[in-house]
Amino acid sequence: MATAPLNLEADVVELTRDICDIESVSGNEKQLADAIEAALQKYSHLEVIRDGDAIVARTNLGRSNRVVIAGHIDTVPVANNLPVQMLSMEREQVLYGRGTVDMKAGVAVQLKLAATLTQPTSDVTWIFYDHEEVEAAKNGLGRLARNRPELLDASFAVLCEPTSAQVEGGCNGTMRVDLTFSGVKAHSARPWMGKNAIHGAANALAILADYQPAEIDVDGLVYRESLNAVLIGGGIATNVIPDECVVTVNYRFAPSKSAADAESHLREVFAGMEMTVMDVAEGARPGLDRAEAKAFVAATQTEARPKYGWTDVARFSALGVPAVNFGPGDPSKAHADDEAVPVSQIYACEKALRAWLSVG
Template sequence: MSPLDLSLSSLELTRTICNIPSVSGDETTLADAIHDAVSALDHLDVYRDGDTIVARTMLGRAQRVAIAGHIDTVPINRNLPTRDIVEDDVPMLWGRGTVDMKAGVAVQLRLAAELVSPRADITWMWYDHEEVDADLNGLTRLGRTRPDLFVADFAILGEPSGGEVEGGCNGNLRAIARTHGVRAHSARSWIGENAIHAAAPILARLAEYRPQTITVDGLDYREGLNAVRIGGGIAGNVIPDLCEVEVNFRFAPSRTPEQAEKHLRDVLAGFDLEVVDRAAGARPGLDAPLAQEFVSAVGAVPRPKYGWTDVARFSALGVPAVNYGPGDPHLAHHDDERVPVAQIEAVERGLRAWLSAA
């Protein structure tokens, strides 16, 4: 494959990298192209760990900004190659990854090549395996091997935010609620105990649950508690002895993961509950001077990020972080992903103006 041409417009770069499939676990081709392209830039110090590439300016500036984006996507479903469309007179680029989040990565790559002497030193981070379990995430791995690369005064994740600034993020917790029974032939069901029937109160509690909206540092975070998967039974003529309900709790960043788990256990008291994954949220961090300068420079009105993003990794290290990227977050993972061309251009202008300011 020929190297990426980082002199292309952000729109053309978006098209190019979207048309290089990089479903989680299959990022190497795109990672190779990015690595080759940024390694040719004399003003960047480049480090690679697996399919995660880090490129840094080393100008000795008083401040450092980390700007990151993941290069993987959810599975393709007949939505590549990309194509140009017009929706309500708005030119858009359609296809897998255009929203989540290769348009953001394209903007970053173009600016990484262009900004030879930015206002602050920049650590660019393009990483793999964001769309799957946290222990596979390229930043998780990098945090173990090179924690020094996360040192920064402010961080920006190029996650889709509609071209606006979204501060912090909700936390995320997944758990399995289990009910148990006794197997029996369905013709003699009275001999057994039906584990699926026993799960009905779990579903009833979740259906009746009213999630909270919690204000954190001036932003309103909506929580959510939902059953997302259910399974049980082994055959059409057997009373099931096990039923599992997977539950997802999106909690405001004012809660710690421990507090979120306690809340879930209170809601589902009396049931066998196993927490299988949890990740802390991130407070907005908008009181940091660099964050305030950034928000002012791009002319944004901050709003909360409801989904979990890797801003939480930076927040946990004491680095204030925000989400800022093109694309409607409601279209992330949607089979009709599409990003307005104007948003790609606007985010590029905003980042360039702020990073170039004296």
């Protein structure tokens, strides 16, 4: 069934409904990407570029600086929550349905501003990308960073992820390691004949229980680190002394640290233990010392907070572009069956971004 053309100059809440109702579960973004591309191509002030199902629209006004504003167009699977409904909840109007929070309300704000803000005071690169909700290898922003890094070049970036319309600067990095403890199998009736690997993990667990996470100031925001056991496995039967135990540990580290710094810290914490790095993603500095960032925080009329979870702002940081998260919707409602975004937050984000991009 053909999709009705998107009206990018419509009320931003109606635009949110329209793009949410174009189902775009990861891997099925083409229909929405087609609609976004067709809608943006109508505007002569925008250069429109397509890479797979990622759409990039840029102004080329010769401004002294350029900013990037990005958002992903895919969602997690639908859970009987489409089409979108307008509901009254706790004395507030909300849009209820898949994608309203994560993150098509933010995308609608981007689209509305891309179409109607023809003379921004900074050149703007608007990015609408695919495959954010699946494995990192498929991520459309990552693909653009590899294939067309010049399209991400900017002095500052905003990712319109849900933040309840509050600025969340940068993000912590994350590292996952496996601590492996070896033992010797034996019958559990004669444990002295073996060595219990699970008991061998006790020292690591004690270290984790006593660990005091650091609080580190980065560009004026205080990031709280964390170090936790998230998985543990060992043993083959209830009557066998286990010869191996693996404790999986997740370290969330401040964006002032590199992956190498994080690994070095963990090797010091778990000195003498067998440790294997299984996965790592570096964090992102918020860059709140930049003029663009200061103007952005002022325009939102909010107080910037640190982002403890990892987001795609880290991809900008890897390219030397400081970035913040800012978008409508409570992130705790992302992926939930009752996903819903307050209408007031959609309007607030539109107003704040418009004000920021209009500051002379």
